[in-house]
Amino acid sequence: xxRRQWLAAYEKLVLxxxxxxxxxxxxxxxMEVVIGGVYGSQVNWHKETLSEVISAILDIHYxxxxxxxxxxxxxxxxxxxxxxxxxxx
Numbered sequence: 091x092x093r094r095q096w097l098a099a100y101e102k103l104v105l106x107x108x109x110x111x112x113x114x115x116x117x118x119x120x121m122e123v124v125i126g127g128v129y130g131s132q133v134n135w136h137k138e139t140l141s142e143v144i145s146a147i148l149d150i151h152y153x154x155x156x157x158x159x160x161x162x163x164x165x166x167x168x169x170x171x172x173x174x175x176x177x178x179x
Contacts, residue, residue, distance in 0.1 A: 093175045100168045103161050110158040117151040 124143060127133035135143070 093172060096168055096172050096175070100165060100172065103165045103168065107158060107161050107165065110154050110161065114151060114154045114158065117147055117154065121147055121151075 121144070124133065124140075124147070128135075128140065133140075
């Protein structure tokens with residue numbers, strides 16, 4: 091792989107990282123709305139339903155966090171390759 095390809099791959103990872111960060115923020119906002127709705131008595135769900143909703147949101151959140159960490163690791167690896175390649179030229 092050439093330096094240009096590495097840079098292009100790195101740019102794609104940066105965009106993907108931003109997208110996953112936004113999705114994680116959205117999950118956090120949803121949790122705040124759900125929990126705020128419960129405490130404000132605006133959401134009147136059964137405990138089981140509430141538990142399932144929170145569990146699903148947390149599962150999504152953790153999955154996104156894992157994917158984001160993998161992207162960040164790949165970005166770090168590519169950054170090292172790009173820097174090392176720059177030193178060789």
